[in-house]
Amino acid sequence: QLQLQESGPGLVKPSETLSLTCTVSGGSISSSSYYWGWIRQPPGKGLEWIGSIYYSGSTYYNPSLKSRVTISVDTSKNQFSLKLSSVTAADTAVYYCARTYYDILTHYGMDVWGQGTTVTVSS
């Protein structure tokens, strides 16, 4: 059974870079037809997609965050990572990683999610 697990610092200082890793177990990140993504949820608010990556390195980023986001993949470790630069208090959120199936028509629902990790931006 495929599982995703987020890891990284729970506290980041303002203006610094937030770095998180999602480890995939029970399956291969190199499986064709899947994108691997990051989604966040500020306290008491809705879901916001951050970006997604294919095992080949092809990426999509949320246009509103694109200037600060980098997502990378390490197939040898079965992991993908998120870096969000110049963080502020507004970046405080629960960060989730998730898998999405896609084909030539569209990208489908996110069918497997990590449990989420809370990141607080504060000095």
Add this chain to the structure above:
Amino acid sequence: SYVLTQPPSVSVAPGQTARITCGGNNIGSKSVHWYQQKPGQAPVLVVYDDSDRPSGIPERFSGSNSGNTATLTISRVEAGDEADYYCQVWDSSSFYVFGTGTKVTVL
């Protein structure tokens, strides 16, 4: 950017039917997915591609999509269905877009 609008809240009595709408420009031309999120938990996909259910999701959850509105219908509502629900689509310009979310309260 593509925007999906949901009602903030829906209330329903046990055993009745809850309908949650998701409005977007010509959303009927897109594939819509729905998630259930309970407090302190990660979202769970309950409907994908407008009306399909992942394995393990009860038949009480169904979806439809036409014109400018997609709808998630929960039949024979149970106390355990109380949660936040989000719609989501793929848009060629905005990519992955989530709706604003709807809190379902079981009276």
